[in-house]
Amino acid sequence: MASKYDLKALYRLIVNSRTYQMSSRGSGEPGAAANFAVYPVRRLEAEVLIDAVDQVTGTTEKYSSPIPEPFTFIPEGQRSIALPDGSITSSFLELFGRPPRDTGLEGERNNRPTAGQKLHLLNSSHIQRKIEQSRMVEYQAKKTPAEMATGMYLGILSRFPTPEETRTVEAYYQTAKPREAAVDLAWALMNSAEFLYRH
Amino acid sequence: MNDNSPNRSLDRDVGRLVSGLGLPLSRREAMRRCLFGTAGLLLMDGWGLRAAAGPRVATARSVIQIWMWGGPCHIDTFDPKPGAGYDYCGPLAKAIPTNVAGIEIGELLPLLAKQADKYSILRGMTHGNFAHETAAYWVQTGRAAGGREVYPCAGAVTSLFKGYDAGYTGLIPPYIVLTEPQGRFSEAGFLGSRHKPFATGGDPAAARFNVEGIVAQGISDQRQRARRDLLHQLNTLGRAMPGDATLKALYQSEDQAYELILGDASKLFDLSQEKDELRDRYGRTTFGQSCLMARRLVEKGVPYITINYKGWDTHKQHFETMRRKLPEMDKGLATLLGDLKERGLLDSTIVWWSGEFGRTPRVQWEAPWNGGRSHWGKVFSAVVAGGGFEGGHVIGASDAKGEELKERPIYPADLIASMYDLLGIDTNAKLPHPQGLDLRVISADGLKTGGRLKEIM
Numbered sequence: 001m002a003s004k005y006d007l008k009a010l011y012r013l014i015v016n017s018r019t020y021q022m023s024s025r026g027s028g029e030p031g032a033a034a035n036f037a038v039y040p041v042r043r044l045e046a047e048v049l050i051d052a053v054d055q056v057t058g059t060t061e062k063y064s065s066p067i068p069e070p071f072t073f074i075p076e077g078q079r080s081i082a083l084p085d086g087s088i089t090s091s092f093l094e095l096f097g098r099p100p101r102d103t104g105l106e107g108e109r110n111n112r113p114t115a116g117q118k119l120h121l122l123n124s125s126h127i128q129r130k131i132e133q134s135r136m137v138e139y140q141a142k143k144t145p146a147e148m149a150t151g152m153y154l155g156i157l158s159r160f161p162t163p164e165e166t167r168t169v170e171a172y173y174q175t176a177k178p179r180e181a182a183v184d185l186a187w188a189l190m191n192s193a194e195f196l197y198r199h
Numbered sequence: 200m201n202d203n204s205p206n207r208s209l210d211r212d213v214g215r216l217v218s219g220l221g222l223p224l225s226r227r228e229a230m231r232r233c234l235f236g237t238a239g240l241l242l243m244d245g246w247g248l249r250a251a252a253g254p255r256v257a258t259a260r261s262v263i264q265i266w267m268w269g270g271p272c273h274i275d276t277f278d279p280k281p282g283a284g285y286d287y288c289g290p291l292a293k294a295i296p297t298n299v300a301g302i303e304i305g306e307l308l309p310l311l312a313k314q315a316d317k318y319s320i321l322r323g324m325t326h327g328n329f330a331h332e333t334a335a336y337w338v339q340t341g342r343a344a345g346g347r348e349v350y351p352c353a354g355a356v357t358s359l360f361k362g363y364d365a366g367y368t369g370l371i372p373p374y375i376v377l378t379e380p381q382g383r384f385s386e387a388g389f390l391g392s393r394h395k396p397f398a399t400g401g402d403p404a405a406a407r408f409n410v411e412g413i414v415a416q417g418i419s420d421q422r423q424r425a426r427r428d429l430l431h432q433l434n435t436l437g438r439a440m441p442g443d444a445t446l447k448a449l450y451q452s453e454d455q456a457y458e459l460i461l462g463d464a465s466k467l468f469d470l471s472q473e474k475d476e477l478r479d480r481y482g483r484t485t486f487g488q489s490c491l492m493a494r495r496l497v498e499k500g501v502p503y504i505t506i507n508y509k510g511w512d513t514h515k516q517h518f519e520t521m522r523r524k525l526p527e528m529d530k531g532l533a534t535l536l537g538d539l540k541e542r543g544l545l546d547s548t549i550v551w552w553s554g555e556f557g558r559t560p561r562v563q564w565e566a567p568w569n570g571g572r573s574h575w576g577k578v579f580s581a582v583v584a585g586g587g588f589e590g591g592h593v594i595g596a597s598d599a600k601g602e603e604l605k606e607r608p609i610y611p612a613d614l615i616a617s618m619y620d621l622l623g624i625d626t627n628a629k630l631p632h633p634q635g636l637d638l639r640v641i642s643a644d645g646l647k648t649g650g651r652l653k654e655i656m
Contacts, residue, residue: 094392118456119412188429194436
C-alpha cells in the first residue's frame with residue numbers, strides 16, 4: 001500500500017527475495033522441499049506449456065466451442081492461459097492435465113507426466129508442424145553451428161549455451177543437413193527438462 | 200476401507216470367538232457375540248448375496264466397436280423389407296439368403312451373408328431419438344442425454360475396468376480409436392481425460408500408417424535415434440540434479456514413449472508385415488485396413504478398439520452412397536469375422552456394429568433430398584458377434600415397413616450391459632466421480648430396458 005498499489009514494486013520485492021531466488025539444486029535431504037530449503041521443480045501447466053511452445057515457434061492454437069450453437073471462436077492470437085471457459089479446450093490441454101473445472105479443487109489439475117504426453121511432445125504431427133513452421137528455426141538454420149546454438153538457447157531456454165553444449169551442437173551439425181539439424185536442436189531443447197519444468 | 204467397517208468388525212469378532220474357543224463362555228457372553236456376528240452380516244448389505252449371484256465368468260477379453268457415424272440405413276443392411284415396395288426400398292429391392300436358414304440381409308452384403316452364423320442381428324434396437332449427438336451419446340453410454348452428468352461411453356468404462364487400473368500393462372493404450380475421435384462426443388464423460396481413447400490419426404491404407412505420436416511423418420528411425428542421443432547429451436538440468444524424483448518421473452515417461460516409437464509398437468502398426476493376399480481380402484480401404492489393424496490390436500490384448508467409420512449420414516444421394524460404401528463395409532467386416540474365427544480370437548472378442556440410429560424407411564424422393572433418407576431412431580438394427588454372443592440369431596423385429604418396433608425392444612443399455620456381462624464388468628460397480636456421487640456402471644434408475652440379450656448369451 002505504501003507503494004500506492006504498484007504491482008511492479010510487489011513483483012520486485014518477490015523476485016528479489018531469498019526464497020524466490022532459491023536454487024532448485026538441493027542437497028537432496030528429505031523434507032527439503034517441504035521446509036522451503038530448495039525450489040522444487042514443477043512441470044509447466046498445460047496452458048502455460050502450449051503458450052510457451054507457441055511463443056517459441058511463433059505459431060498459434062485454434063480454439064472453438066461447438067456448444068451451444070452458434071459456435072464460439074477464440075481469436076488465434078489469444079493465449080491459452082486466458083481461455084475464459086473450461087469447456088473450450090483442446091486435446092493438448094486435456095492430455096497435459098488441464099482441469100475440466102468441475103470442482104474448485106486444486107487436485108483437479110493433473111501435472112503428472114505420462115507416456116502419452118511425451119509421445120505428443122517427442123513425435124506428434126502437432127508439435128512437428130510447429131517446429132517446421134517456426135521462423136526462428138528457419139533463420140537460425142542459415143547460421144554457423146555456434147551462432148545457431150547461441151540463438152536457439154537464447155530463444156528457447158533464455159540463456160547462453162555452455163561451451164560443452166556448443167560443442168555437442170557442432171558435432172551434431174556434422175551429421176545432419178543444416179535445416180534438419182536446426183529442427184532437431186529446437187526439438188531437443190523443447191523436450192528438455194529445462195524447458196518443460198520450472199526450476 | 201476404514202477400521203469401523205462391518206467387514207473388519209466382523210473379522211475381529213470372529214477372531215475373538217476363535218481365540219476364546221478354549222475357554223468356557225458365559226451364556227451372556229455367547230449371546231453377545233452371536234448378536235454381534237449377525238448384526239455384522241446384516242450391515243454387510245447383501246454383499247454376501249451379491250457375491251453368490253456374482254458376475255458371470257468373463258468370456259470376452261476385447262471389444263471391436265464398429266461405429267457407423269451418421270446412422271446406417273437398417274433397411275438396406277441387416278433388416279431388409281423386400282415386400283415394402285419401391286417407396287421404401289428404392290432400387291435395392293432384393294434381400295439375399297444367408298448361411299443361416301431363415302435369415303436374409305441386404306443385397307449389397309454378399310460376403311457377410313456367408314458369415315451369418317458368426318453374428319446375431321438385433322433388429323429391435325430402439326431409443327426414439329433422432330439427433331446425431333444425443334443419439335450417439337445414448338447408444339454408446341446407454342443413457343438418454345440431458346441429465347446433469349455426462350456419462351462415460353462403453354469404451355471409457357472398459358478402459359476403467361480393464362485398463363491400467365485393472366492390471367493391464369500393455370504399452371499400447373487400452374482404448375484406441377481408428378483413426379479419428381468422433382468429435383462433439385465426450386467419450387470419457389466425468390471419468391476424465393485419462394479414459395479418453397488414443398486416436399491414431401493417419402491412414403492405415405496408406406503406404407505408411409503414420410500413427411500420431413508413434414510413427415512420425417518424414418522422420419526415419421535413424422534420425423529418431425540421432426535426435427534422442429542429442430536430447431540426452433543436452434540434458435544439462437537433469438545432470439545437475441541427479442536423483443530428483445520429479446525429473447525421474449519425466450524420464451520414465453520418456454523411456455515408455457520411446458519404447459512405443461522405436462520398439463515393438465511401431466512394428467505393430469506396420470501393416471506391411473501382413474500378407475498381401477490378406478490385406479487385399481480386407482480391402483485396401485481405410486475401413487478395411489482399420490479392421491485388420493483392429494485384429495492386430497486384439498492380438499496384443501488391447502481391451503477396446505473403436506473403428507470410427509464415417510459417411511453414413513445419407514440425406515442425399517443415399518443409394519449411390521450405399522452402392523459405393525456397403526461393398527467396402529461388407530469386405531472389411533466379413534473378412535474381420537472370418538480372420539478372428541480362424542485365429543481362435545472370435546470367442547474372446549466382441550464385435551459390435553452400430554450407428555446412432557437407422558434411417559427413414561420411406562425414401563424422400565422430393566427436393567431437396569432427391570432420393571435420400573433422414574434419421575430414424577424409432578427402430579434400427581445393430582449387430583453383435585463373438586466374445587460369448589452366439590451367432591446365427593435375430594432378436595427383435597420391426598414392422599413390415601421398418602418404421603415401428605414390432606417385438607422385443609432392445610434399448611442401448613440392454614446391449615451395453617450385456618457386453619459388460621461378457622467382459623466381466625460388474626454393472627453395479629461404482630464409477631469414480633469427481634464430486635464423489637454414487638453413480639453405477641448401469642443403474643436401474645429409470646433406464647428404459649427390454650432386458651439383457653439372454654437369447655444369445
